[in-house]
Amino acid sequence: MMTAHEPDAPLEDDDLAGYDVNGRMCIVTRESGSPEELIRFVAAPDGTVVADLKRELPGRGCWVKIDRSLVDRAVAKKLFARALKTDVKAADDLGESVDRLLAAQLMQMMNMARKAGQFVSGSSKVDAAVRSGAALAVFHSTGAADDGVRKIDQARKAWHLGMETEEEIPSFRLFSESEMEGLMGQNAFIHAAVLAGQAGEGVVKRAKMLEQYRIGGQSRAAGGAGRLKQ
Secondary structure: OOOOOOOOOOOOHHHHHHHOOOOOOEEOOOOEEOOHHHEEEEEOOOOOEEEOOOOOOOOOOEEEEEHHHHHHHHHOOOHHHHHHOOOOOOOOHHHHHHHHHHHHHHHHHHHHHHHOOOOOEEEHHHHHHHHHHOEEEEEEOOOOOOHHHHHHHHHHHHHHHHHHOOOOOOOEOOOOHHHHHHHHHHHHEEEEEEEEOOHHHHHHHOOOOOOHOOOOOOOOOOOOOOOOOO
16 A cells, blocks of 8 residues: 555655655755745745745745745755646745735734734833743834833843853844834834743744844854844
8 A cells, every 4th residue: 555655656745756754845945944944935826935934835835944045045056846746937026025925924813912912012011021030022123212122121131140050142133113003003112021821932933943044054142142133
């Protein structure tokens, strides 16, 4: 009887070709990984390539590591058509559109966390959340004043030393105020903190994914702050 791991078995996703324990492979690097380390792409009905961030769209899929430069390379080398085994068109700005999708997904989760009481904004509230250990992560707009960021960084350092833990509360600078206003309206912030809870954890997960997509293989800022270099 044919099994899903035998070479002649029908496969839904072309990336299963390695038959490794993870079962998925980046079409650019040819390295395997878990779904959390890769972005799935499929062919839309109109013949264009689209990102399937939720990994639920039907049809054959292919995978690229969470790295903007690799998505751009896959477009330039026409790797999507080869992987999806169909005559598809990957837009030149696919890498940018994926960034916008990831950003919108993060903003949506931030709004959900706010409604669930797991998101606070304002420097004093953020400072208090960090010092109390309630904060899972902090966020600053890219235009936030250095002094305000420094004060919250001091609170993060104080919490880290007091808890004697190797893990710091991560800090992200992913959006300008104008970008947030366009996506979040009056909920735009300069400083914010996400708190413990399912929605809060979802915010951190999506923030890390967007940051990873933007920095690719580059190292994070010193000190493990999780801050995107501008």
